[in-house]
Amino acid sequence: MSGAESAATVVGPDTRFRLHALTWREDGAEWIVGRRETRTFVAMPEAGIRAIRLLQQGLSVAGCEERLLAETGDEVDVADFVRALIGLGFVAETEGRPVCSDPVPPATLPRLRPEHVRFLLNPLVPLLPAVLVIGALAALVCRPELMPTYHDLLWSDRGSVVIVSGAVVGWSILLLHELAHLAVARAAGVPGRIGFGTRLQFLVVQTDISGIELAPRRHRLTAYLAGIAVNLSAGATAFLLLTVTSSGSATHRLLAATVLWALLPLTFQLMMFMRTDVYFVLQDLTGCRDLYGDSRAYARHLGARLLRRDAPTSDPSRALPAAERRAVRIYSVVLVIGTVLCLAGLAAYTVPAEIRLVITAVRDLQRAHTGLDLADALLTLLSLATIHVLWLTTRLRDRASRRTG
Template sequence: MTDIEAEERPRIRPSTRVVLHDLAVRRDRDEWIVGRMATRTFVAMPVVGARAVELLGDGLSVARTAAMLREETGEEVEITDFVRDLAALGFVARIGDCPIPDIEPPRASLPRLRPPHARFALHPALPVCVGALLVAAVTALICRPGLRPGYRDLLWSPHGSLVLFTGAAAGWALVLAHELAHLVTARAAGVPGRMRLGTRLQFLVMQTDISGIELAPRRHRLTAYLAGIALNLCVASSLVLILALADTGPTAHRLLSAALLLALMPLPFQLMVFTRTDLYFVLQDLTGCRNLYGDGLAYARYLSRRALRSLRPGRTTGADDPSTRLPPHERRAVRLYSVVLVVGTVACLTFMAAVTLPVDVTLLVRAARGLGPEHGLAREADSAAVLITLGGINVLWVVTRWRNRPSRRAAAVT
């Protein structure tokens, strides 16, 4: 740190008082979650840290806060460094007479949607209604097996480009509705939320950042995490009941069946918890882990380095096991998750290299060859549709991956 930087930092004396921004606090097991909803910045603190925040927020000086903590805990707490840490997080508005520059809060999606507008999403009766709708649909499928859709229903038209475009449009509409369910539920809990494109391994996805939901009660947290899956199940169940009760023609029946399949197809992806899907956040919450993915990745890297060292005798032991710094309940979950993370990631990337990539390249090459004056109009239109749809998705994946690379963090992104 230079002399100029040291002079710019406000001096913290024993008599200094600080003014904190509006902070939210929630107890979680043996720690406290402290955060600022405006900037979506949250940290886990021990009990003494949360108590220090409370005392500083009540207007006590640095010296008085340290004295109170010493009386209550019998330990010496370095409040000066603690205040600087809070300021670095954006939790401090003023130190003494010196205001602290504030950081720009992230933009929220649909800012006009207020918590009172979305309160219905957290009503206790809503999960009961979802469950009843799902039971009714399952009962209809059991009683009438002919309603079960098959892959041929996706090919409802002989024109491949029409099937491709309508499938893409319906699929992305369902993806948007899925993420909107997360956003609405989080907004009902007072969390701003932001929807954007993202990547999970080789997949292009729409994701919703609902950082701040960590401060909500567990029922609200789990509801926000599972809202997207519930939306897909509601859409699929409604389509099953329409097929069972309405007298539809053959084309309408196949269109409804195709929409039913499109609503159900994303659900197996949710089981891929190694890509931080909705069920990953449910798993992380139920296991009480702070950063299941990050800690699991760190442990997997430690094991890989240890395996490499065992193949090279005489090498130093290197870094210690990072999981030993975690509480016992987190340590067990992280070690198990690291196995799922490695196996799942390797399987996904292997499938991409062996199947997905060759298929995409073949389709793109065929589509490129199908363009030209020597081919008919129908062939050219079909080739153009493949190039626009498939090529556009791959280009969008690359652009999204590049734009999001600096901002990888352990936020609640469903």
């Protein structure tokens, strides 16, 4: 909603409002309040929750102020509070007239209802991946020679076959990873949306489950860890199948590669400086509202002080509670070191490797003797180009949305 539309909504002493369906939970000395449909939530004090309840009962602005004064002894500017709610898109009607607001973002798989996946919130469900992982570890102890190595990724002599099979299996596991986040969030009443995103030089598929912050902690952690559970389950299942297939067969080699395609992405999840699944678990356990944003602001503050000792910047972390401030300062170190190492890895390994792939593919294209050789080189070049084009367009889209948001 634009500022002009917000200003056009009259908020007088006798005005009554109808709010959208809101959800809230207590979070320390404050409350987290949000509208799940729009994935918008905000922290507010106890008085804000009481004002919302009074507005939902149909009291006018003046009526709310009088009731709050009688209950708390404090004067509350309910009119200003309502204007803030309008800006957040929490107000549906004013005196029976609809309030203009931004359109609700469409959810992925809208026909998937919470009752369809409610079983995922059962505390016994995590036992399934746990049993699979324990079984795979036991099989590994008994037959350590089955442990896949990086050679298993090159399970075919044809580069195009390796790329296509890796894409099919890897993207299938990735889709299941994101669907797990979506399904658990949907079970908790959060719509969720799957789309592309970027993390530094990485193109990623991500699931926006904003609003899960309003769910109980066990449900939040289940939603954050659901994707990792899928990868572990897929890798463990593939490894268990290795024990019953003939060594050296195409099926055996493909299963060994599948184990790596399922488990290697988990190394990315450990890169907490890029807001991975493990990052959200860490943020929740530390009780931070915006661990990444606050840490980045603190790192910028330190950088400004180092580059310009007379820089008139104040420490943004001082406004945070002591425990949260400590977490932010520690995470800022992880953020800076991780980002530097990740970009260094890009320059030292990824870029040279991709340049080598392109040069080899171009040479193969010029020297192709068969249609299969030609297709192999073309597929390699097309795959690399597609990834980079998707990364660039996603990056530009995200920057444009931040500017207009």
